[in-house]
Amino acid sequence: MKAKFPIAKQHIIVPIIVFITALLAFVFDHQLSDLLVYNRQAIAESQFWRLFTGHFFHTNDMHFLLNSAALVLLWALHGHHYSVKNQVFLYVFAALTTSVGIWFSSPELNQYVGLSGILHGVFVWGALQDIKSGDKLGWLLVIGAFAKVIYEQVYGASSDIVNLIDASVAVDAHLWGAIAGLLVALAGQRIKSQAQ
Numbered sequence: 369m370k371a372k373f374p375i376a377k378q379h380i381i382v383p384i385i386v387f388i389t390a391l392l393a394f395v396f397d398h399q400l401s402d403l404l405v406y407n408r409q410a411i412a413e414s415q416f417w418r419l420f421t422g423h424f425f426h427t428n429d430m431h432f433l434l435n436s437a438a439l440v441l442l443w444a445l446h447g448h449h450y451s452v453k454n455q456v457f458l459y460v461f462a463a464l465t466t467s468v469g470i471w472f473s474s475p476e477l478n479q480y481v482g483l484s485g486i487l488h489g490v491f492v493w494g495a496l497q498d499i500k501s502g503d504k505l506g507w508l509l510v511i512g513a514f515a516k517v518i519y520e521q522v523y524g525a526s527s528d529i530v531n532l533i534d535a536s537v538a539v540d541a542h543l544w545g546a547i548a549g550l551l552v553a554l555a556g557q558r559i560k561s562q563a564q
Contacts, residue, residue, distance in 0.1 A: 374447030382455035383443045386424075387436060390483060393424040394432045401425055406480040407539065408469055419467035423480040431533035435483040442487060446494025449501075454556070462489030462548040469544030477538060485541030485548075488513065492549030500557065519545050 372379065406422030407415075425434040442468060443450070466485030470477055492513050498506030517539075525537030 373444060374450065375527045378445045378452055379450045380443065381452055382459065383439055383447070383451065386459065386483070387439055390424045390426070390432065390436065390439075394429075395424055395464065397425060401481075401518070406469070406470075407477045408475075411471070412413075419471075421462050422461045422467065423483055423486055426483075427481060427533050427535040431482060433489065434533070438487045442490050442494060446490075446497060449494055449497040454552075456553050458493055458549070459486055460492060461552055462486040462545050465489070465548035465551070466541050466544040467548070470538060470540050473544070474540045476538070480538050480541060481542070482533075482538075484546035485538070487547035488517070489547075489552070490551035492546045493518065493553045494549075496550070496553035500553075513546055517543050524561055 393404070404418060404421040405425050406418050409416050411418050426435060466482070466489070470480055471483075492510060495506045495509035497512060498509065500506075520537075520539035520542060525539055529537055
């Protein structure tokens with residue numbers, strides 16, 4: 369049996385744009401990071417764009433590769449649920465929810481980079497779309513995602529990941545991203561049921 373990947377334009381355009389943006393941020397990190405990364409002091413001085421743009425930067429090549437691989441895996445797993453509209457909204461909402469969440473819940477976090485908060489939101493949203501379409505695997509994915517988030521809240525991130533990305537893992541970003549994915553899925557379901 370051949371695997372059928374979601375390669376229609378509506379399924380692939382947003383992940384491609386996110387990947388290219390992250391790649392450009394990685395290649396031009398030295399030129400752009402001072403202006404665009406999540407930096408608490410700069411945000412306090414009204415540089416609010418950093419709440420969104422900071423997610424596209426990474427601590428090192430392994431961090432970039434891990435997030436890029438997760439982006440591809442999520443597309444392969446849930447891309448058939450993607451549309452340009454729902455993905456743009458999901459990515460923006462997850463980015464802002466993650467940033468605002470870590471602003472308030474992690475005041476000690478002065479700088480944050482990486483797509484992992486957003487990707488947790490995309491994962492949860494996609495798993496909930498699976499459930500909505502009758503795929504029971506979605507339940508396992510949602511339970512697994514929130515079990516991981518709860519584990520990280522209690523015990524912290526894996527030391528292997530910390531060593532790999534050469535930075536501490538902002539586990540609160542994963543929490544807020546997952547919450548964002550849940551909220552977008554629930555809002556989408558409510559809008560759909562009200563329209564019927």
